[in-house]
Amino acid sequence: MSIIQSIKNRVRQRSIHVCYVNVGSCNGCDIEILACLAPRYDIEQYGIYVHNNPREADILLITGAYTEQWEDKLRHLWDLIPEPKAAITIGNCPISGCAYNRRGARIDPPVSKHIPVAANIPGCPPRPTEIINTILELAPVVFKDYEIKKEAAEKERKAKEAKR
Amino acid sequence: MFSIICYLKEFLRAEWIKKFLFAKTPPLVTPPHYRDFPQLTGKECSHELRCMMICPVPGAIEVLKDENGKWNPVIYKGHCLRCGLCVEACPDNVLTSGRILEQNEIDRTSLLGTYHLVIDNKLCMKCGNCSVACPINKEIDPRLAHNATSSGDDVIMRIKNSKLTILHPEKCTGCKTCEETCPNRAIRVYRCVEGVQD
Numbered sequence: 001m002s003i004i005q006s007i008k009n010r011v012r013q014r015s016i017h018v019c020y021v022n023v024g025s026c027n028g029c030d031i032e033i034l035a036c037l038a039p040r041y042d043i044e045q046y047g048i049y050v051h052n053n054p055r056e057a058d059i060l061l062i063t064g065a066y067t068e069q070w071e072d073k074l075r076h077l078w079d080l081i082p083e084p085k086a087a088i089t090i091g092n093c094p095i096s097g098c099a100y101n102r103r104g105a106r107i108d109p110p111v112s113k114h115i116p117v118a119a120n121i122p123g124c125p126p127r128p129t130e131i132i133n134t135i136l137e138l139a140p141v142v143f144k145d146y147e148i149k150k151e152a153a154e155k156e157r158k159a160k161e162a163k164r
Numbered sequence: 165m166f167s168i169i170c171y172l173k174e175f176l177r178a179e180w181i182k183k184f185l186f187a188k189t190p191p192l193v194t195p196p197h198y199r200d201f202p203q204l205t206g207k208e209c210s211h212e213l214r215c216m217m218i219c220p221v222p223g224a225i226e227v228l229k230d231e232n233g234k235w236n237p238v239i240y241k242g243h244c245l246r247c248g249l250c251v252e253a254c255p256d257n258v259l260t261s262g263r264i265l266e267q268n269e270i271d272r273t274s275l276l277g278t279y280h281l282v283i284d285n286k287l288c289m290k291c292g293n294c295s296v297a298c299p300i301n302k303e304i305d306p307r308l309a310h311n312a313t314s315s316g317d318d319v320i321m322r323i324k325n326s327k328l329t330i331l332h333p334e335k336c337t338g339c340k341t342c343e344e345t346c347p348n349r350a351i352r353v354y355r356c357v358e359g360v361q362d
Contacts, residue, residue, distance in 0.1 A: 092242055098243060099222075124246060129192040
């Protein structure tokens with residue numbers, strides 16, 4: 001592994017930029033994300049920064065049960081995020097719809113149907129510790145040796161095409 | 165001049181520099197009173213289905229038979245709210261979560277429920293799905309099937325004289341399985357739950 005790659009690995013895992021989006025939840029999970037920012041949990045000490053700008057973000061935090069209005073918008077938002085990127089869903093709503101998933105409710109869970117989701121955090125709402133732990137555990141999986149993995153994937157794709 | 169030296173002396177202490185550069189909040193520990201997802205205590209479940217009755221979320225808890233033939237509640241993460249009502253409602257203390265059981269023992273509180281079954285005869289198409297799906301009916305008469313007609317009168321409800329008849333409403337545990345399986349929403353279960361302290 002080259003020196004540049006090792007520096008990239010180190011730096012990327014120490015500065016994770018996060019953008020959060022509410023696709024129709026009750027705001028309980030958003031309050032838990034805010035609690036992460038507060039001094040009691042203080043996510044900036046782990047190198048996680050909240051920007052709320054998808055163009056700057058590495059990780060997208062999604063709360064909510066995916067209402068109809070988000071049908072075209074969430075995909076667009078996901079496409080704006082530069083690679084390497086990952087999406088984490090927070091709470092029960094993006095997994096199952098939870099208490100909103102009743103007959104006639106205008107929601108369309110799970111969110112993983114619409115964009116690729118790397119991790120789910122169940123709970124209604126989950127604890128801030130669970131949110132922080134998930135982000136920190138997911139970061140090395142997504143960001144470590146990203147360029148090497150990308151090259152390998154490219155090679156594999158080309159080999160497949162050549163076979164055809 | 166002296167004060168500047170004093171300041172420098174204060175801020176050049178190794179202890180202070182270490183504290184300043186490596187400041188951390190206390191380690192993230194879950195407090196013992198935190199209500200996490202309900203866990204099994206290992207006590208025997210008597211299949212009263214009160215957990216399913218009280219659960220506010222669709223599809224969060226189910227009482228299933230394991231491979232040893234014993235009933236046990238199963239919690240589905242991603243549905244469960246961690247409200248702790250199933251822990252409180254269970255008469256056998258099968259589930260535990262946080263300090264709910266200890267607190268109930270101290271307060272001597274429990275939950276009492278009564279359930280009312282109402283059938284809308286205009287909507288009911290006598291398919292018998294509700295009677296076949298009912299877990300209590302299944303317990304009483306495992307052979308209840310085929311439009312719920314061929315059985316005795318011990319069950320909660322069945323099709324009798326080509327009409328859905330409620331025979332033993334007092335046996336109902338309010339799990340709402342019948343309501344979920346009814347294609348027309350013809351059967352409704354009304355639950356009245358009150359907290360009691362003795």
